[in-house]
Amino acid sequence: MVVIRVALDVPIDTLFDYIAPDAVLQDVGFRVRVPFGKRFMIGIIMAVSHDTQISSDKLKQAETILRDIALPPVLIDLFEFCSRYYHYPIGMVVMNGLPSRMRNVRPLARSSHKLSLFRLTDLGRTIAPSSLSARYKVKQRLLTWLNEVGTINQIEARKISPRAPKILQEMQTQGWLKPVSGTGEPPLEISPFCAVPLTTEQTIAISAIQTEINQFNTWLLHGITGSGKTEVYLQVTSLLLARGKQVLILVPEINLTPQLEAIFRSRFPSTCLISLHSKLTPSERMEGWLQSQRGEASIVLGTRLAIFTPLPKLGLIIVDEEHDQSFKQQDGLRYSARDVAIFRAKQANIPIILGSATPSLESYHNAITGRFRLLRMSTRAVKNAVLPPIHYIDTRTHPLTEGLSEPLLTALDNYLNLQRQSMVFINRRGYAPVLLCKSCAWLASCPRCASRLVVHLKQKALCCHYCGHNEALPLACPQCGDQDLMPFGHGTQRIETALERFFPNARILRVDRDTIRRKGDWQTILDTIHDRKVDILVGTQLLAKGHNFPHLSLVGVLNADASLYSTDFRAEERLFAQLMQVAGRTGRTEIAGEVLIQTEFPDHPLYGALRQHDYDAYARLLLKEREITLFPPFSYQALLNAEAPEMTMALAFLNDANALAKPMNSIEIFDPVPAQMTRLKGLERAHLLVQSPSRKRLQFFLSEWYTKLRQIPNRKVRWALDVDPLEF
Numbered sequence: 001m002v003v004i005r006v007a008l009d010v011p012i013d014t015l016f017d018y019i020a021p022d023a024v025l026q027d028v029g030f031r032v033r034v035p036f037g038k039r040f041m042i043g044i045i046m047a048v049s050h051d052t053q054i055s056s057d058k059l060k061q062a063e064t065i066l067r068d069i070a071l072p073p074v075l076i077d078l079f080e081f082c083s084r085y086y087h088y089p090i091g092m093v094v095m096n097g098l099p100s101r102m103r104n105v106r107p108l109a110r111s112s113h114k115l116s117l118f119r120l121t122d123l124g125r126t127i128a129p130s131s132l133s134a135r136y137k138v139k140q141r142l143l144t145w146l147n148e149v150g151t152i153n154q155i156e157a158r159k160i161s162p163r164a165p166k167i168l169q170e171m172q173t174q175g176w177l178k179p180v181s182g183t184g185e186p187p188l189e190i191s192p193f194c195a196v197p198l199t200t201e202q203t204i205a206i207s208a209i210q211t212e213i214n215q216f217n218t219w220l221l222h223g224i225t226g227s228g229k230t231e232v233y234l235q236v237t238s239l240l241l242a243r244g245k246q247v248l249i250l251v252p253e254i255n256l257t258p259q260l261e262a263i264f265r266s267r268f269p270s271t272c273l274i275s276l277h278s279k280l281t282p283s284e285r286m287e288g289w290l291q292s293q294r295g296e297a298s299i300v301l302g303t304r305l306a307i308f309t310p311l312p313k314l315g316l317i318i319v320d321e322e323h324d325q326s327f328k329q330q331d332g333l334r335y336s337a338r339d340v341a342i343f344r345a346k347q348a349n350i351p352i353i354l355g356s357a358t359p360s361l362e363s364y365h366n367a368i369t370g371r372f373r374l375l376r377m378s379t380r381a382v383k384n385a386v387l388p389p390i391h392y393i394d395t396r397t398h399p400l401t402e403g404l405s406e407p408l409l410t411a412l413d414n415y416l417n418l419q420r421q422s423m424v425f426i427n428r429r430g431y432a433p434v435l436l437c438k439s440c441a442w443l444a445s446c447p448r449c450a451s452r453l454v455v456h457l458k459q460k461a462l463c464c465h466y467c468g469h470n471e472a473l474p475l476a477c478p479q480c481g482d483q484d485l486m487p488f489g490h491g492t493q494r495i496e497t498a499l500e501r502f503f504p505n506a507r508i509l510r511v512d513r514d515t516i517r518r519k520g521d522w523q524t525i526l527d528t529i530h531d532r533k534v535d536i537l538v539g540t541q542l543l544a545k546g547h548n549f550p551h552l553s554l555v556g557v558l559n560a561d562a563s564l565y566s567t568d569f570r571a572e573e574r575l576f577a578q579l580m581q582v583a584g585r586t587g588r589t590e591i592a593g594e595v596l597i598q599t600e601f602p603d604h605p606l607y608g609a610l611r612q613h614d615y616d617a618y619a620r621l622l623l624k625e626r627e628i629t630l631f632p633p634f635s636y637q638a639l640l641n642a643e644a645p646e647m648t649m650a651l652a653f654l655n656d657a658n659a660l661a662k663p664m665n666s667i668e669i670f671d672p673v674p675a676q677m678t679r680l681k682g683l684e685r686a687h688l689l690v691q692s693p694s695r696k697r698l699q700f701f702l703s704e705w706y707t708k709l710r711q712i713p714n715r716k717v718r719w720a721l722d723v724d725p726l727e728f
């Protein structure tokens with residue numbers, strides 16, 4: 001009897017056995033349609049075997065094996081690793097790591113056709129888009145795209161207009177376009193063309209990686225902001241493209257993809273590049289996945305989910321802004337795409353580059369202890385560009401008007417007169433974080449979460465930033481009826497309003513999650529900034545990461561102190577990184593920049609190190625503290641999270657879990673405690689922390705414990721393990 005073992009998207013940590021008389025060993029990795037309960041499901045064949053533990057009367061027969069596309073064995077290994085390491089059901093790991101279309105029972109007919117990539121012929125290049133009559137708008141836009149980007153495929157064309165793919169064919173008949181083959185032979189333009197000579201530091205970094213290009217190494221590229229890390233990525237990428245390899249590039253935020261995509265596209269115009277992120281439609285994602293799986297896509301750029309893309313010719317992984325928390329998924333499979341990327345590079349025996357101006361303490365520690373290879377770039381790439389001086393405005397002596405101090409307002413005014421760009425950074429969107437009744441001290445709070453509702457004045461609404469709860473702004477206090485309700489504290493909207501009052505002639509642009517809701521918003525904002533159509537930017541951390549704003553001269557920082565005395569042991573690390581990053585947005589060209597930070601604690605060591613731009617000194621200081629307190633990277637942690645309608649239930653579950661834990665050498669188990677965010681979406685939350693100086697010991701402990709946890713009777717408690725947690 002032939003039995004297949006199938007991964008299914010169900011929250012049970014096992015594979016499911018089915019009889020499949022026609023199955024052969026080569027079917028591993030194929031999709032299969034099987035009965036499950038009263039319905040049919042699509043799963044992946046993980047093994048083919050001749051025996052089973054299931055009694056024959058319970059064993060069902062698989063319906064059809066879909067031998068259209070197979071998961072390669074390395075991808076299956078990767079999924080198995082994730083299931084083991086993060087202690088998460090294998091079927092859910094596999095099925096959620098795949099494009100949703102593959103989970104669909106419908107056949108994949110439409111998506112499996114091949115994408116063609118087009119470029120201009122010599123004739124096509126002679127045609128100016130403006131020379132076409134206005135009737136040919138789509139054609140004009142296609143020509144403009146091709147002139148700027150070099151190549152286009154049908155998916156990209158469809159974004160320009162639904163008619164565009166057809167018009168591409170027309171242009172091909174006219175002799176303006178020719179198809180570029182995406183497979184096989186390496187692309188034509190792989191020469192690492194760079195308009196400017198490389199800096200010495202770039203050259204050193206590139207040649208270090210080049211000498212070991214065919215083997216696994218984790219390179220930590222620690223280059224200050226503006227040191228030209230992107231150029232290093234480009235040069236190393238070109239080395240691998242020349243060898244016919246695929247390159248995977250991970251970025252933390254979907255908003256960072258367009259900028260990087262444009263840079264890579266213009267450097268490698270005839271190379272097939274795809275970007276993968278959560279905003280794609282299911283069929284776009286499927287297309288990209290298939291192009292990668294067939295080896296046609298040479299460069300794959302994406303957010304964390306892209307780490308599960310099949311890449312048969314993978315030669316290099318790049319993780320840009322490796323310190324960023326967004327690489328860690330906070331629900332479902334709680335994986336760190338950066339850590340999984342390192343596993344994947346090791347598995348494929350290829351180099352991986354982790355790039356950052358402010359590496360995570362974990363990576364930094366690995367680099368100084370020799371586990372990672374450290375590459376440093378400590379000067380800015382652009383000639384005469386220097387890191388900006390950082391000054392502090394002591395808010396104890398400089399009172400604030402609407403959150404803004406006199407010296408900051410003066411500086412904004414000066415730069416406005418010089419026609420230079422400024423940015424005011426405040427990491428809180430909305431108008432005000434608190435709505436307070438002056439007479440009875442009532443505070444607007446979320447009915448479902450342990451959080452305050454944020455005032456959004458423009459929408460006349462109160463919003464919870466945790467669960468999305470939304471209600472109308474009350475006209476009077478719901479508790480005492482008094483009409484004197486006061487918004488307390490500052491968010492981006494309020495600062496924007498204040499700046500509009502102070503500088504009525506300035507062009508002010510607010511950038512936060514509320515202003516980039518629609519597709520295309522982000523690109524418009526970037527264009528506005530680059531075209532110098534804005535004088536003062538007001539924004540959150542969205543503006544702080546990874547962007548190159550050549551015209552930005554002044555950065556003002558508000559409200560930074562809030563994280564200085566947080567209970568989260570990573571708060572200082574994050575604040576330091578964030579401020580270094582935001583400061584790093586200025587002075588990126590010959591035009592000097594300047595940073596002004598409003599604070600009540602100008603003498604705090606964090607601010608001292610920041611003024612010196614001394615990442616190393618501060619990182620070492622923080623590492624010393626971590627060593628004394630035995631926090632990561634000097635220990636490894638796992639968090640058992642529990643959520644229930646009542647706190648007592650969550651704690652009771654955790655106490656049971658604690659009782660089931662077998663005491664083990666060098667495993668420390670802490671008492672269950674309520675989570676920092678004690679209530680979320682109507683559920684009370686608590687957790688229990690397990691810690692060990694050895695990752696191996698911790699994993700050993702977790703494997704045993706996890707099996708027992710699954711046997712605790714379910715009492716309305718939802719629980720999950722979070723290995724290497726970042727949120728508490």
Ligand SMILES: Nc1ncnc2c1ncn2[C@@H]1O[C@H](COP(=O)(O)OP(=O)(O)OP(=O)(O)O)[C@@H](O)[C@H]1O
Pocket residue numbers: 196197198199202223224225226227228229230231356357381382383545546547548584588
């Ligand atoms: N060799 C070079 N000579 C002159 N300019 C360069 C060179 N290499 C890169 N640049 C320019 O330096 C600027 C900063 O480079 P890049 O954006 O790669 O910085 P980065 O290291 O990624 O910084 P961040 O961490 O802030 O994102 C860019 O405008 C880039 O074009």
Ligand SMILES: [Zn+2]
Pocket residue numbers: 446447448449451464465466467468469681
């Ligand atoms: Zn809420």
